[in-house]
Amino acid sequence: MSKANVLIIATSYDAASYHTYRWAQDLQKELADRGHVCFLLDGTSLCPGGSSLADTLKRAEVVVFYGHGLIDRWVSLPDEISAPGTSAAIIDARNVTLLDNRKVYAQCCDSFHILANDYQSKCSNPLGFVGYDANFGFDISNHEHFRDIVNLAAIDFVAGAKARHVQQLLSDSWKNLRDKFATGLLKNRPNAFAAANYADDNLNSVKALP
Amino acid sequence: MKLFGENVAIERILMPREFLTHEEEDRLQELIREWAMGHPQQDRVLFVSMGEALTPVQYFHKVREDKEFRLKLFTLLATLAHRANQEPEQLIRRAIQANKI
Numbered sequence: 001m002s003k004a005n006v007l008i009i010a011t012s013y014d015a016a017s018y019h020t021y022r023w024a025q026d027l028q029k030e031l032a033d034r035g036h037v038c039f040l041l042d043g044t045s046l047c048p049g050g051s052s053l054a055d056t057l058k059r060a061e062v063v064v065f066y067g068h069g070l071i072d073r074w075v076s077l078p079d080e081i082s083a084p085g086t087s088a089a090i091i092d093a094r095n096v097t098l099l100d101n102r103k104v105y106a107q108c109c110d111s112f113h114i115l116a117n118d119y120q121s122k123c124s125n126p127l128g129f130v131g132y133d134a135n136f137g138f139d140i141s142n143h144e145h146f147r148d149i150v151n152l153a154a155i156d157f158v159a160g161a162k163a164r165h166v167q168q169l170l171s172d173s174w175k176n177l178r179d180k181f182a183t184g185l186l187k188n189r190p191n192a193f194a195a196a197n198y199a200d201d202n203l204n205s206v207k208a209l210p
Numbered sequence: 211m212k213l214f215g216e217n218v219a220i221e222r223i224l225m226p227r228e229f230l231t232h233e234e235e236d237r238l239q240e241l242i243r244e245w246a247m248g249h250p251q252q253d254r255v256l257f258v259s260m261g262e263a264l265t266p267v268q269y270f271h272k273v274r275e276d277k278e279f280r281l282k283l284f285t286l287l288a289t290l291a292h293r294a295n296q297e298p299e300q301l302i303r304r305a306i307q308a309n310k311i
Contacts, residue, residue, distance in 0.1 A: 015263045137257065178290070179290065182290035183294035183301070191308070193301040197282075197283050
């Protein structure tokens with residue numbers, strides 16, 4: 001297994017990101033235990049072109065984001081409370097070339113649309129982008145099962161797996177989790193039917209480039 | 211008659227079992243209401259995705275009011291249940307039971 005320098009960017013400001021931030025911390029530990037160099041940055045303190053983001057990206061071969069995404073950005077801060085109320089971006093069209101020569105694992109909603117296309121078209125050497133083209137969701141009562149799928153795929157990606165392979169791994173895992181919650185080993189868990197539905201949504205929206 | 215019978219049989223094979231009658235949909239919705247109202251954490255955010263954080267009660271309201279969400283959920287439950295030779299309402303009844311443990 002090859003060793004890689006990994007940058008994990010994670011945000012935490014609401015119920016969803018509170019949990020995914022802890023998934024990111026767990027991932028950092030898992031990667032460090034496997035001998036990788038792994039930074040974990042709090043995305044809420046980052047802004048486009050910020051020196052800490054650019055400096056840290058220079059040292060990363062794989063960039064992982066855990067938080068909220070929109071079709072054209074990874075979100076660092078939620079919508080402003082007054083008009084026009086736009087969210088702040090960590091990465092968007094203005095600075096997507098910072099991801100050039102790096103593999104990208106976007107554990108958030110929607111960013112496989114415009115942001116992934118920007119990565120593919122604006123970077124001279126895009127090495128692979130794994131993400132979701134619709135909502136990513138989970139049931140907090142069963143979040144460990146969702147975390148394990150997300151983190152194991154990230155570990156595979158860091159260890160050298162191609163984006164398409166990781167997409168297939170995620171597809172298989174979400175399908176398996178969906179079936180376990182619906183009629184399998186996890187069928188008696190609290191909220192199992194709702195958890196199955198979230199796993200199915202994730203199955204349908206996971207994508208990869210190239 | 212025989213041909214008609216064969217057609218019915220073929221239709222049963224081709225007709226996806228995920229299509230529910232209105233009565234079946236109403237029954238599933240009522241079971242989800244029972245699950246939500248009896249949930250030990252009914253006012254706590256448990257279901258999250260981008261821009262959405264739902265308590266069990268809010269999840270029930272979404273099922274009731276968002277037709278696209280409801281149909282997708284019910285179709286999935288019916289498909290997975292029938293694949294395991296179960297009825298879709300069993301999936302929700304298990305969640306109701308899990309609330310009591």
